[in-house]
Amino acid sequence: QVQLVESGGGLVQAGGSLRLSCAASGRTFSTLAMGWFRQAPGKEREFVAAISRSGGRTYIHTYYAASVRGRFRISGDNAKNTVYLQMNSLKPEDTAVYYCAADTVREISVQQPDYDYWGQGTQVTVSS
16 A cells, blocks of 8 residues: 655745645555646546656656646655655646545556555645
8 A cells, every 4th residue: 555645735826836745655665656636626637747766766757748848847755755746837727636646557657547546635726
C-alpha cells in the first residue's frame, strides 16, 4: 500500500504562484510514476503532469498537459518521498481540486486508470 497526502493548496490571485506537495508513505519503493490530476467544478478529472522514476529511485522524465506546459513544473525528492507541483502564472481556469496519484506498474502515464493510489486532493482557487 502507498499513502499519499497533498498539501499547499489555497487561494491566489491570477498571475500568482503556488507549490503543491505530495508526501508518500508506505511501500514507496514500488512507485514508478507519480502524477498530478485536477477536477474543476462540473468537469471531469483531467491529467496535469507526471514524472517517472528510473529503477524506482531517480525522478527523470516529465510530461505535461498542453494547458499547463511552460507554467507548471513537476519535480520529486527521493529523500523526502515527496513530489511537488510548482504552479506559476496561475489563471482562473486552473481552479480545481488537485490530486496526486502513484503508478506501480508503468514508468509514466497520463491515464487515470493506470494509477493505483490517490490522495484526498487539495483545493486551488485562482481569483481574477
